[in-house]
Each structure stands twice: as C-alpha cells, then as structure tokens.
Amino acid sequence: MNFTSFLHNFWDNTVSGLSQGSIYALFALGYTLVYGVLRLINFAHSEVFMIGTFAAIYAWRGFGLDQDSSTPAFGLVVVYLLVGLLAAMAASATTAVVIERVAYRPLRRRNAPTLAFLITAIGASVVLSEAVGVWTRRKPVGAPPLVRQKVVFHIGGAAVTNLTIGILVLALVLMVALDQFINHSRLGRGIRAVAMDPNTAALMGVNKDRVIALVFVLGGLMAGAAAVMYNLKITGTHFFAGFDLGIKSFAAAVLGGIGNLRGALLGGLLLGVLEPYTSSLLGTQWTSIVAFVVLVAILVFRPTGILGESLGRTRA
Amino acid sequence: MSVIAGASQSARRAVGGWWDGLPRGVRIVVGLALLVVAYLAPFDWFYPLFGPFVTAETDFPTTLFTMAYYVLLSLGLNVVVGLAGLLDLGYVGFFAIGAYTVGLLTSPDSDFHTKWPWIPTVPIAIAVVMVSGVILGGVTLRLRGDYLAIVTLGFAEIIRAYAESSTFLRGQFGFSSIPHPPGTLPSGKPLFGVIDASPYYWLALPLVIVVIFGIRNLERSRVGRAWVAIREDEDAAEAMGVPTFRFKLWAFAIGAAFGGLSGTLFATQIGFINSGNFALFFSILVLAGVVLGGSGNIPGVILGGAFIAYIPERLRGIKEPITGTDLYEFRFLFFGLLLSLIMIFRPAGLIPSRRRKREFADRAKEVTVGE
Numbered sequence: 001m002n003f004t005s006f007l008h009n010f011w012d013n014t015v016s017g018l019s020q021g022s023i024y025a026l027f028a029l030g031y032t033l034v035y036g037v038l039r040l041i042n043f044a045h046s047e048v049f050m051i052g053t054f055a056a057i058y059a060w061r062g063f064g065l066d067q068d069s070s071t072p073a074f075g076l077v078v079v080y081l082l083v084g085l086l087a088a089m090a091a092s093a094t095t096a097v098v099i100e101r102v103a104y105r106p107l108r109r110r111n112a113p114t115l116a117f118l119i120t121a122i123g124a125s126v127v128l129s130e131a132v133g134v135w136t137r138r139k140p141v142g143a144p145p146l147v148r149q150k151v152v153f154h155i156g157g158a159a160v161t162n163l164t165i166g167i168l169v170l171a172l173v174l175m176v177a178l179d180q181f182i183n184h185s186r187l188g189r190g191i192r193a194v195a196m197d198p199n200t201a202a203l204m205g206v207n208k209d210r211v212i213a214l215v216f217v218l219g220g221l222m223a224g225a226a227a228v229m230y231n232l233k234i235t236g237t238h239f240f241a242g243f244d245l246g247i248k249s250f251a252a253a254v255l256g257g258i259g260n261l262r263g264a265l266l267g268g269l270l271l272g273v274l275e276p277y278t279s280s281l282l283g284t285q286w287t288s289i290v291a292f293v294v295l296v297a298i299l300v301f302r303p304t305g306i307l308g309e310s311l312g313r314t315r316a
Numbered sequence: 317m318s319v320i321a322g323a324s325q326s327a328r329r330a331v332g333g334w335w336d337g338l339p340r341g342v343r344i345v346v347g348l349a350l351l352v353v354a355y356l357a358p359f360d361w362f363y364p365l366f367g368p369f370v371t372a373e374t375d376f377p378t379t380l381f382t383m384a385y386y387v388l389l390s391l392g393l394n395v396v397v398g399l400a401g402l403l404d405l406g407y408v409g410f411f412a413i414g415a416y417t418v419g420l421l422t423s424p425d426s427d428f429h430t431k432w433p434w435i436p437t438v439p440i441a442i443a444v445v446m447v448s449g450v451i452l453g454g455v456t457l458r459l460r461g462d463y464l465a466i467v468t469l470g471f472a473e474i475i476r477a478y479a480e481s482s483t484f485l486r487g488q489f490g491f492s493s494i495p496h497p498p499g500t501l502p503s504g505k506p507l508f509g510v511i512d513a514s515p516y517y518w519l520a521l522p523l524v525i526v527v528i529f530g531i532r533n534l535e536r537s538r539v540g541r542a543w544v545a546i547r548e549d550e551d552a553a554e555a556m557g558v559p560t561f562r563f564k565l566w567a568f569a570i571g572a573a574f575g576g577l578s579g580t581l582f583a584t585q586i587g588f589i590n591s592g593n594f595a596l597f598f599s600i601l602v603l604a605g606v607v608l609g610g611s612g613n614i615p616g617v618i619l620g621g622a623f624i625a626y627i628p629e630r631l632r633g634i635k636e637p638i639t640g641t642d643l644y645e646f647r648f649l650f651f652g653l654l655l656s657l658i659m660i661f662r663p664a665g666l667i668p669s670r671r672r673k674r675e676f677a678d679r680a681k682e683v684t685v686g687e
Contacts, residue, residue, distance in 0.1 A: 127649060247473075293474065
C-alpha cells in the first residue's frame with residue numbers, strides 16, 4: 001500500500017480516470033441498452049466499438065491525415081473531429097444493426113436458448129475482430145494528432161487538458177441526450193415498453209423488431225463516439241482494441257446496474273477512477289483486475305448493481 | 317409391473333432418442349469399436365486411415381492429446397453449464413489452478429522447493445481446485461444468470477492477472493521442467509517423453525472415459541436430478557425442497573475438479589507453464605465447445621470439445637491459394653464463422669440433448685429472449 005503516492009497523485013488520477021471513465025460509460029451504454037430490452041449480453045458490442053475506431057481513422061486518412069501529419073488549424077480540427085465522429089458513429093451503428101440482423105434475429109425467430117445467443121455473439125465478435133486483424137496484418141494503426149494537448153486549468157494540482165474537457169463534455173452531452181430520448185420521446189417510450197413487457201408492447205402496436213434495431217443503433221452511436229475519444233486519447237487503435245475495453249465496460253455496466261442508463265454512467269466513471277487509484281496504491285500490474293474485484297464486492301451486497309436494474313421492468 | 321416397465325421404457329426412448337432404443341448388445345459393440353479406434357488412433361500405421369482428417373502440420377498424436385484435454389474441460393464445464401445451468405465464463409481459472417498447483421509442487425523454479433514427481437500432485441491439485449471452486453461458488457452463487465457470468469469471468473481474469481504479476485507464480489517466466497509421468501520402455505527410454513504425445517493421449521483417454529461414466533451416473537442420481545431441476549427453474553426447485561445452493565456448489569466443485577485434472581495433464585505434457593497459457597479467450601473457447609456440441613448431452617459435449625481443439629490444428633499447413641498464407645492465420649476467422657453458423661442453424665447444438673430439445677420446443681410458449 002503506497003498511500004503517499006495515492007494522495008500525491010489523487011487529483012491527477014481523478015482527472016485521467018474521469019476521461020477514461022467517460023469512454024467506459026459510453027461503451028457500457030450499448031451493453032446496458034441491449035440487456036435492458038433483450039436480457040442478453042451483447043458480446044459482439046466490443047467489435048462495434050473497434051470498427052468505430054477504425055472508421056474514424058480511415059475517414060481522417062481520406063483527408064490525407066495520418067499519424068505523421070501535423071496538427072491542422074483550429075477551424076479544420078473541428079471539421080475533422082466532426083467528420084471522424086460521424087464516420088465512427090455511422091460505422092458502429094451499422095455494424096451493430098448488421099450484427100443484430102445476422103447473429104440475433106434468426107435466433108429470435110427460432111426461439112433459441114439464451115446460451116445460443118451468447119455463442120453466436122462470440123462468433124460474430126471473433127469474425128469481426130479477426131477480419132480486421134487479418135486486414136491490418138495485426139498491426140496497430142496510428143491516428144493523426146488532431147488535438148494538441150494543452151493544459152487549460154489546474155484542479156487541486158492536476159492539469160486538466162483540453163482533450164479531457166472535450167471528452168467529458170461530449171460524453172455528458174451524449175448521455176443527457178440519450179436519457180432524454182429514452183425518457184421523453186415517442187421512440188424512447190417504445191423502447192421502455194418493450195423492455196417492460198415485449199408481448200404486451202407488441203399488442204399495443206409497438207413494432208418490436210424496429211425497437212430492437214433502434215436499441216442496437218443507439219448503442220452503436222454511443223460506442224462510435226467512445227471510439228473517437230479512444231482514438232484521440234490513445235492516438236491509435238488495433239484490431240484487439242474492443243476486447244479488453246469491452247469486458248471492462250460490461251463490468252462497469254453491471255457495476256452500475258445493467259439495464260440502467262444512469263447506472264452505466266456511474267459504473268463507467270467509477271471504474272475509470274478506481275483503476276488509476278489502484279495503480280498508485282498497489283502498483284500498475286493490478287489495474288486490470290480492479291474492475292472485477294470491485295464488481296464481486298458490490299454484487300455480493302447489491303446483487304443487481306449500485307443503482308439496480310431498470311429501463312422499464314423491475315425483476316429479481 | 318410390466319405395464320409400468322413398458323411405459324418407462326418408451327418414455328426413456330422418447331427422451332433418449334434412437335441410441336437408447338438400440339439393443340444393449342449393439343450399443344456395447346459400437347461403444348467398444350469406438351474405444352478401439354480411439355486407442356489405435358495415435359499409431360502411425362493406423363491414423364493414415366483417417367485420410368483427410370489427419371492434421372498436416374501438427375503431428376497427429378499431439379492433436380489427439382490436445383483434443384483429449386479439451387474434451388475433459390468440456391465435460392467438466394458441461395456439469396456447470398449444461399446440467400446445473402450456471403453460466404461460467406471463467407472456467408479456465410480452474411484449469412490454471414490445476415496446472416499451477418502441479419507447477420508449484422514439482423518445478424525446481426517454485427518457492428516450495430518440493431520437486432515432487434507428477435503423480436502425487438494430481439490428487440492435491442484436484443483437491444485445491446475443488447476447494448477453490450467451493451470458495452468461488454460460496455461467494456458468487458447467490459447471483460443469478462448473467463451476473464454470475466460476469467463474476468466468473470472476473471474470477472478467471474483475477475487468477476490470470478495474479479499469475480502474471482506475482483513473484484509467487486512467476487508471471488511470464490513460469491515454471492519449467494515440470495516432470496513427466498514415470499515409467500520406462502524396455503529400450504530404456506522414458507515412457508513419457510518430450511517429443512511423442514501418444515503416451516499422454518493414452519493416459520488421458522482412460523481418465524476421459526472414467527469421467528464420462530462418472531458424469532453419466534451423476535446425471536441419473538439424486539444430484540443430477542437436482543441440477544436439472546435447478547437449471548429449469550431455480551425457484552420451483554427450491555420450493556420443492558431441493559437445497560439449491562448446496563447443489564450449485566457441488567456442480568461448481570465437480571466441474572472444477574475435472575477442469576483441474578485437465579490442467580494437471582496439460583502441465584505434465586507441455587512441461588512448462590506460464591501466465592500466457594490461460595488467456596480469457598480460452599474459457600470462451602471451451603464454453604463455445606460445450607454449447608456448440610449440445611450443452612447437457614455428453615456425446616455432444618465430447619464432439620464440441622474435440623471440434624474446437626481440432627479445427628485450428630487442421631487448418632495449419634493448408635495454403636490459401638491467392639497469397640499463399642497459411643490458413644492457420646485465419647483459424648479464428650473460420651472458427652467464428654462456424655460458431656455463428658452452427659448456432660444459427662442448430663441453436664441447441666450439434667447433438668442436442670433430447671430432453672433439452674423438448675424443453676426448447678416447449679419454450680415456444682414461454683418467455684424467451686426478446687419475447
């Protein structure tokens with residue numbers, strides 16, 4: 001236990017943890033949305049994210065930007081960021097819908113057991129990640145340095161960069177927008193209805209298939225945004241980028257209460273800050289398991305996560 | 317009396333399918349024939365008879381041994397997932413504990429400096445694994461369904477991360493010179509060598525058979541019926557007086573024991589283990605084998621376990637025509653495709669359990685995913 005290092009780096013860790021946590025949170029939303037409606041671990045969601053990271057980078061390459069190019073002027077940066085964001089979100093949402101159509105819908109039609117869904121999802125995930133792996137020759141791909149990191153202000157001795165602010169603000173905006181969409185729009189009401197009771201919802205005239213597709217689209221959009229954040233933060237991506245992050249994000253979703261949108265935000269941010277805290281307390285080698293240790297500890301006392309399941313139905 | 321016997325016979329036939337409908341003599345003969353083929357398989361004068369099924373690059377006995385320990389793993393995981401219906405995504409954790417117990421007790425690299433031979437470590441490894449199964453189960457088995465899945469996944473990750481970063485389990489350095497089983501050939505060479513994997517396969521095969529019979533009997537015992545009851549409806553089982561927690565714990569412990577046994581075999585054959593052997597993907601692979609073959613059905617699970625071990629090895633050495641890349645490069649791509657396709661067309665597995673199949677047909681009336 002290295003308390004001096006923990007206290008000394010507390011604010012630095014909090015700031016970096018929150019920006020990493022935002023990525024987890026957005027990523028976790030995809031798991032939570034699908035779980036809330038279908039009661040299903042969408043194992044292939046990690047690849048939805050991974051495709052997003054590549055889509056953004058290749059969109060930037062389309063403009064002649066690669067890891068060696070210099071940072072463009074401010075106005076152009078905004079344009080490029082928007083382009084990357086759009087490309088990643090579009091690609092991720094498309095991937096998510098394709099996965100739903102190819103891997104899940106045939107099984108839903110056949111009334112398959114839940115485990116079968118998990119396995120097709122794993123299959124789809126492996127196919128996507130390997131296809132990209134083969135295509136990129138399993139090498140990492142660099143992102144252009146679009147954002148030159150600059151310290152904007154200090155908080156408790158920790159430098160807050162423009163990138164951190166951007167990531168946090170974008171994540172919060174997207175989360176609020178999604179929350180509003182689910183809770184206050186007509187389509188959102190459909191999602192909540194299907195989550196609550198699919199058959200009754202169908203009887204009331206809700207198109208279940210369309211709602212399910214919509215849920216996948218929403219999850220994909222969030223993952224796409226997370227993908228761009230990841231690109232900028234890590235300055236690159238590789239074909240395996242989704243796997244580790246996906247498992248942690250799923251753990252974050254469960255931590256907050258799966259099926260619960262605000263739970264995903266809470267779980268993601270919590271996990272984001274706990275990781276650097278652990279690494280300064282116990283050493284970096286333990287960062288990768290803190291997610292699971294905390295998860296076990298919390299689930300033993302609150303078996304449905306911190307905020308509990310929601311998004312419509314309450315079920316034990 | 318005979319009416320009742322006849323009724324139970326026909327009920328058994330309906331549940332057991334055509335295989336149980338065959339006369340006992342035929343079943344024994346077919347079983348023995350399969351056994352003989354399984355025993356002869358590693359002989360280099362015999363396996364060319366398999367024709368295109370023989371792996372090109374990897375030597376065939378090694379592939380057979382890999383298949384054997386994967387089958388053991390699948391059989392063990394089947395107790396947890398297929399019989400008791402507990403989704404365990406971290407099964408490889410038990411495999412790792414089994415292998416590491418052997419490593420710690422036998423390897424000269426270990427802090428224990430015991431340098432035991434292999435055989436006495438096996439029961440100890442199994443005991444350690446069972447205890448860890450009970451500990452993991454005791455903490456987590458109050459959780460249900462997907463919560464259990466993510467926690468077990470976490471358990472395997474914790475073990476892997478511990479193995480990777482602790483000095484006790486030596487991370488990437490691992491444990492070397494793990495002894496092979498004893499015995500010498502008439503020629504004076506050791507029976508269990510480094511190059512030829514056939515003796516290990518012959519060692520694994522009777523273990524697999526014992527495990528198969530053990531699980532078959534368990535399945536038909538009070539314990540097995542309790543597991544199936546828990547799998548189908550935990551609350552109803554509890555209401556009927558099944559002590560669900562205790563039986564779930566048993567499922568975990570027994571499943572873990574087989575995983576651990578598989579780990580000891582793996583350790584002694586390969587002679588060296590490190591943290592790289594126990595990636596999370598391995599757990600997922602074994603789970604895929606179980607579900608792919610037909611979770612809850614022993615022949616299905618054997619097929620599934622053998623399949624996931626065999627396919628990648630079979631692809632090794634086949635050149636893809638356009639660029640000449642070895643197909644082994646694409647093994648996971650093929651694997652993922654096969655996995656998805658088989659599941660889409662046979663959602664209950666390649667050889668589904670008859671009983672499960674009926675349950676699924678019955679479920680059409682019930683709530684399922686997205687319904």
